[in-house]
Amino acid sequence: MDEVISLFPTPFLRAPAALPPLLVQGLLEHFSAAALQENNASANLSHTRMLKPSDSPLLLDVASLITPKLTEFGALMFGERMGWSLKEMWVNVLDSGGRQAVHNHANSFISGVVYLTPTDESSRTVFMKSPGGHDFSFKNDHAGVVTGPFNADKWISPMPSLGDMVLFPSYLMHAVPPNAGARRITLAFNAIPLRLDSWGYTVGFSG
Numbered sequence: 316m317d318e319v320i321s322l323f324p325t326p327f328l329r330a331p332a333a334l335p336p337l338l339v340q341g342l343l344e345h346f347s348a349a350a351l352q353e354n355n356a357s358a359n360l361s362h363t364r365m366l367k368p369s370d371s372p373l374l375l376d377v378a379s380l381i382t383p384k385l386t387e388f389g390a391l392m393f394g395e396r397m398g399w400s401l402k403e404m405w406v407n408v409l410d411s412g413g414r415q416a417v418h419n420h421a422n423s424f425i426s427g428v429v430y431l432t433p434t435d436e437s438s439r440t441v442f443m444k445s446p447g448g449h450d451f452s453f454k455n456d457h458a459g460v461v462t463g464p465f466n467a468d469k470w471i472s473p474m475p476s477l478g479d480m481v482l483f484p485s486y487l488m489h490a491v492p493p494n495a496g497a498r499r500i501t502l503a504f505n506a507i508p509l510r511l512d513s514w515g516y517t518v519g520f521s522g
C-alpha cells in the first residue's frame with residue numbers, strides 16, 4: 316500500500332466560540348470607537364493602539380480564556396506545555412472596501428484573531444506560503460491544475476462565526492482581501508512563551 320506523508324505540516328487552530336457573546340459585545344462597545352489609528356494598507360482599515368491585557372478587565376477576561384489554548388497550541392510548536400503570555404492586543408475595524416496587505420507578526424511566536432462581528436465571505440483571512448523571491452521560480456498554474464495541500468500557495472480560512480478564534484505561528488504570512496460586505500471588526504494579538512530551552516541554551520522573553 317503506497318502512502319503519502321505530510322512532512323512538517325504547519326499547525327493552525329480554529330476555536331469555535333472561543334469568546335462568549337457577552338464578552339464579544341463588551342469588546343465591541345468598548346474598543347471599536349477607539350480604533351482611530353490609520354493603517355497604510357487601506358484607507359478603510361483602522362485599528363486601536365497596542366493594548367495589554369492589564370489595560371481593561373475585558374482584556375483580562377480574553378486573556379484568561381485564550382491562554383490555556385496558547386499552551387496547547389505552543390505544545391504543538393515546541394513539544395512542551397509551558398507558560399505563555401499574551402502581549403500586544405489590538406482591535407481592527409475594516410470598513411467596506413478595506414483590505415489588509417500581506418504581512419506576518421515580528422517579535423512573536425503565536426498570533427491570533429478573534430472575530431467580533433460577522434465576516435463577509437470576501438474578507439475571510441487568507442494565509443500564504445512564504446513567497447521566497449531570491450531566485451527564478453517555476454510553476455505549473457493553469458485551468459487544468461488541481462490544487463491540493465502540496466501545491467497550493469494560499470489557503471482561505473473557513474467562514475468564521477462571531478466569537479471564533481484562530482491561532483497560527485507568527486511567521487505565517489496572511490492578508491485580508493477587499494471587504495465587499497459590512498464593517499468587519501476583529502481582535503488580534505501576539506503571544507510569547509516565557510522561556511525556550513535548547514539543551515541548556517535558554518532564552519527568556521517578556522512582553
Ligand SMILES: [Fe+2]
Binds near residue numbers: 418
Ligand atoms: Fe496580522
